[in-house]
Amino acid sequence: MPxxxxxxxxxxxxxxxxRRDRAxxxxxxxxxxxxxVFIGSVHVETTAAGGTVAANPxxxxxxxxxxxxxxxxxxxxxxxxxxxxxxxxxxxRRLRSxxxxxxxxxxxxxxxxxxxxxxxxxxxxxxxxxLRVEALMRDVSERKKLDDQSRDLYQQLxxxxxxAALGQxxxxxxxxxxxxxxxxxxxxxxxxxxxxxxxxxxxxDTILGEADRAAxxxxxxxxxxxxxxxxxxxxxxNQVVTDTLALRAYEHRVxxxxxxxxxxxxxxxxxxxxHQIQQVLxxxxxxxxxxxxxxxxxxxLVIRTWHNSDEDAVVIEVNDDGPGVPVEMRxxxxxxxxxxxxxxxxxxxxxxxxxxxxxxxxxxxxxDSKPGRGASFVVELPVSGTDAxxxxxxxxxxxxxxxxxxxxxxxxxxxxLAATVGEALTEAxxxxxxxxxxxxxxxxxxxxxxxxxxxxxxMPRADGMLLYRAIAAATPTLARRVIFVTGDVAGTGAxxxxxxxxxxxxxxxxxxxxxxxAVRETLA
Numbered sequence: 001m002p003x004x005x006x007x008x009x010x011x012x013x014x015x016x017x018x019r020r021d022r023a024x025x026x027x028x029x030x031x032x033x034x035x036x037v038f039i040g041s042v043h044v045e046t047t048a049a050g051g052t053v054a055a056n057p058x059x060x061x062x063x064x065x066x067x068x069x070x071x072x073x074x075x076x077x078x079x080x081x082x083x084x085x086x087x088x089x090x091x092x093r094r095l096r097s098x099x100x101x102x103x104x105x106x107x108x109x110x111x112x113x114x115x116x117x118x119x120x121x122x123x124x125x126x127x128x129x130x131l132r133v134e135a136l137m138r139d140v141s142e143r144k145k146l147d148d149q150s151r152d153l154y155q156q157l158x159x160x161x162x163x164a165a166l167g168q169x170x171x172x173x174x175x176x177x178x179x180x181x182x183x184x185x186x187x188x189x190x191x192x193x194x195x196x197x198x199x200x201x202x203x204x205d206t207i208l209g210e211a212d213r214a215a216x217x218x219x220x221x222x223x224x225x226x227x228x229x230x231x232x233x234x235x236x237x238n239q240v241v242t243d244t245l246a247l248r249a250y251e252h253r254v255x256x257x258x259x260x261x262x263x264x265x266x267x268x269x270x271x272x273x274x275h276q277i278q279q280v281l282x283x284x285x286x287x288x289x290x291x292x293x294x295x296x297x298x299x300x301l302v303i304r305t306w307h308n309s310d311e312d313a314v315v316i317e318v319n320d321d322g323p324g325v326p327v328e329m330r331x332x333x334x335x336x337x338x339x340x341x342x343x344x345x346x347x348x349x350x351x352x353x354x355x356x357x358x359x360x361x362x363x364x365x366x367x368d369s370k371p372g373r374g375a376s377f378v379v380e381l382p383v384s385g386t387d388a389x390x391x392x393x394x395x396x397x398x399x400x401x402x403x404x405x406x407x408x409x410x411x412x413x414x415x416x417l418a419a420t421v422g423e424a425l426t427e428a429x430x431x432x433x434x435x436x437x438x439x440x441x442x443x444x445x446x447x448x449x450x451x452x453x454x455x456x457x458x459m460p461r462a463d464g465m466l467l468y469r470a471i472a473a474a475t476p477t478l479a480r481r482v483i484f485v486t487g488d489v490a491g492t493g494a495x496x497x498x499x500x501x502x503x504x505x506x507x508x509x510x511x512x513x514x515x516x517x518a519v520r521e522t523l524a
Contacts, residue, residue, distance in 0.1 A: 030054070030056050031056060031057060033056065033058060034058055035058060035136050035137065035138050036055075036056065036058050036059030036062045036063075036076070036118075036135075036136070036137035036138070036139075037054065037055070037056040037058070037059060037135070037136060037137075038052070038054070038055055038059055038074075038076055038077075038133065038134070038135045038137060039052075039053045039054040039055075039133070039134050039135075040052040040053045040054070040055075040075075040132070040133060041053075041127055041129040041130060041131065041132050041133070042077045042092065042124075042129075042130055042131050042133050043129055043130040044092045044093075044096060044130040044131060045130070050075065050077065050078070050129060050130065051072070051129065052071050052072050052073075052074050052075060053071075054071060055071045055074035055076075059074060059076060059137060060074055062076075062110075062116065062118070062137065062139050063076055063081065063108075063110050063111060063116070064110035064111035064112055064114075065111060076108070076118075076135075076137060077092075077133070080109070081108050081109055082106070082107075082108055082109070083107040083108060083109055083115055084107065087106060087107065091104060091106060091120075092130075092131065095122060095124045095131060095133070096124065096126070096131060099123060099124060099125070100122065100123040100124065101120060101121065101122055102121050103119050103120075103121060104119065104120045104121070104122075105117065105118075105119055105120075105140070105144075106118050106119075106120060115141075116139060116141050117139070117140050117141045117143075117144040118137050118138065118139060118140065119137070119138045119140045120135055120136070120137050120138075121135065121136045122134060122135035122136070177218055177487070178218060178487025178507075178508035178509055179414045179417055179487060179508065180414075180416075181211060181214055181215055181218065181508070181509040182414075182417050182485075182487070182508040182509035182510060183414065183416045183417040183420060184207065184211045184509075185208070185211040185212065185215060185509045185510075185511070186417065186420040186421060186424065186509075186512055187420050188204055188207045188208040188211055189208060189511060189512050189513075190420060190423070190424060190512065191204045192204050192205065192208055211509070215509045218509075232271055232272055232273045232361075233271070233272075233273075233274070234269040234270070234271055235269060235270055235271075235272050235274045235277065236267070236269060237267055237269075237270055237277070237305055237314045237316060237381065238263040238264075238267055238305055240274055240277050240278050240281065241261065241263060241281060241303055241305060241316065242261070242263075243278065244278050244281040244282055244285065245259060245261060245285070245303070247282065248282075248285055248286070248289070251289065252289075252301070255289065255293055255298070255299075256297070256298035256299075257289060257292065257293075257298065257299045257300070257301055258299075258300050258301070259301045259302075259303070260300070260301070260302045260303070261302075261303050261304075262302065262303070262304045262305075263303075263304070263305045264304075264305050264306045264307060266307075267305055267306075267307055267314060268307055268314065268383045269383070270314045270381040270382070270383055271382075271383075272361050272381055273357075273361075276357045276360075276361075277357070277361075277381070279353065279354075279357060280353075280354040280357050280358060280365075280379060281316065281318070283351060283353060283354045284318040284351075284354060284377050284379075285301065285303075285318060287351060287377075288301055288318055288319075288320035288322065288375070288377075289301070289320075291320055291322030291323060291375065292320050292321060292322040294322075294323075295322050295323040296321070296322070299320060299321055299322060300320070300321045301318070301319070301320055302317075302318075302319040302320075303316070303317065303318055303319070304316075304317045304319070305317075307383070308380065311380065311382075312382065312383050313363065313380040313381060313382050313383060314380070314381045314383055315378060315379070315380050315381075316378070316379040316381070317376060317377070317378050317379075318376070318377045318379075319374060319375070319376045320374050320375055320376075321373075321374040322374055322375060323371070323372060323374075324369040324370055324371045324372055324373055324374055324375050325367055325369040325371075325375050333351055333367060354379075358379055358380075358381070361381055361382070362382050363379060363380050363381040363382060364379075364380045365377065365378065365379050365380075366378050403429075403430070403451075403519070403520055403523040403524065404428075404429035404430070405429065405430070405431065406430050406431070406451040406452065406523050407430070407431045407433070407448070407449070407450050407451050407452075408425055408430045408431065408432050408433075408450065408451065408452050408453070408454060408519065409432075409433050409434075409435060409441060409444055409445070409450045409452075409453045409454070409455075410422050410425065410432055410433065410434050410435070410454050410455075411434075411435045411436075411437070411438065411440075411441040411453065411454065411455040411456060411459070411464070411467065412434070412436070412454075412455075412456045412459075412485075413436050413437055413456060413459045413460060414456070415436070418434050418436075421454070421512070421515065422434055424512045424515075424516070425454075425516075425519070428516055428519075430519070433448070433450075436459075437459045437460055437461045437462055438459055438461060438462025438463055438464065438466050438467035439461050439462045441453070441455070441462075441467050442462070442467060442470055442471075445471060445474075445475070445478070450478065451481065451523055452481045452482075452483065452519060452522050452523055453471070453478070453481065453482045453483070454483045454485065454515070454519065455467060455468070455482055455483070455484055455485070456484070456485055456486065457484050457485070457486035457494055457498075457505070458486060458487075458494075464484055464486075465494070465497050468482055468497075468501060468503070479501075480502075480503075481522050481523070482501075482503050483503065483504045483505065483506070483515075483518050483519065483522055484498060484503055484504070484505035484506070485505065485506045485507075485508055485510060485515070486505060486506075486507065486508060487507070487508035487509075504518050504521070504522060506518060
């Protein structure tokens, strides 16, 4: 049989060159890739660093190693590279049990101790030293910073939504609460001015005090619903702090709370409502008192002020040595009705009101705390306005003698409130007619001339706004002498109406003295 010709042997040069090319490409990629690459062994149960087989230049730069540092010295998973030692154990246990991790976030430290957030994608196999790990590591510090900022913004928006939702609920309740409160407060005030026996006097004073207390609670609710009339002027923040501490001086003395006020001199003035800022401070101070007394039975309160020139803001810091605020509560502490106090000991509104007032003033409020080491509430109020921004001082009101005999129309659908207000105006020397709503009031105005009108804003059939527009069209001079009283202004167009009309107005429940002053000024 003829023999087959032998085939020439295959050349092996091309495959060997291909493998060399691939190895060279991988080596160049390893050097140039913008992620840290680590190959080596990692000890799991011991604190030893393990052994490094390969570490690329980007990994060295990420952890602060010199570019020419030997790869064997680069140990990204060594115990001292972890900001939290417990995090290392959790990471390695996860890696050992699952064999791989994807985008595992770790807070680590560079050689100089500075923090770095690292995202790790790795696979691992057991070896004699613990685990053989191949890992890609990304520096995500900037992304984490942006995420934190976005989360803070989200929390602020969430807080604003909570306040808005609660404000809408309160809007429907406020009017119904304020009318009976105004009646109780007015009658109690009138009775307190009469000659009474001691027992009756004590009862009337109690009613007056409790009615005032209920009115304050409603005002607190309405504050973050933006239903309280705000009067802003240039204020000395240090003076507001001093006045606030004076209000609590007796309580501090009898409860063994020491107070240290470190108030900066030369503090610029802030354009704010002094009563609202005092309310913020009172809420913070009382909150601190209760925390310290419940934990220690005594306490040390430190209040500091200074000027933050970078933000051009006046800063008030209220520090206590109480139990502090747990981390899980810091995002809830300004929530409406959130409280850690026993039932009946707190409404959960104090910090919510403080938050709303500060936000209304364009400022910021935050809490810093370490558990067991007290809490620090920081309030920043923007410095703005000049002397021209300050409102002129109110001139003294004329006496009742100067306006005695004037004719006033009282428009109020709440008969009990109308009765007590009408009698108070009559006793002050005024002639008073009563109308139960806007339609009756229009009939009265067409039939008789009045010097002033005291009118509820929200009424059946024809409300105060409709009545005002009808009067303004027919008798513009009388329209300038309308005084509104209302228990609900925001969210209904009423607030804008009152601002545009320029009429005086009082929020229910009001004191009769304030109403009489408004009537005297209007008639004058």
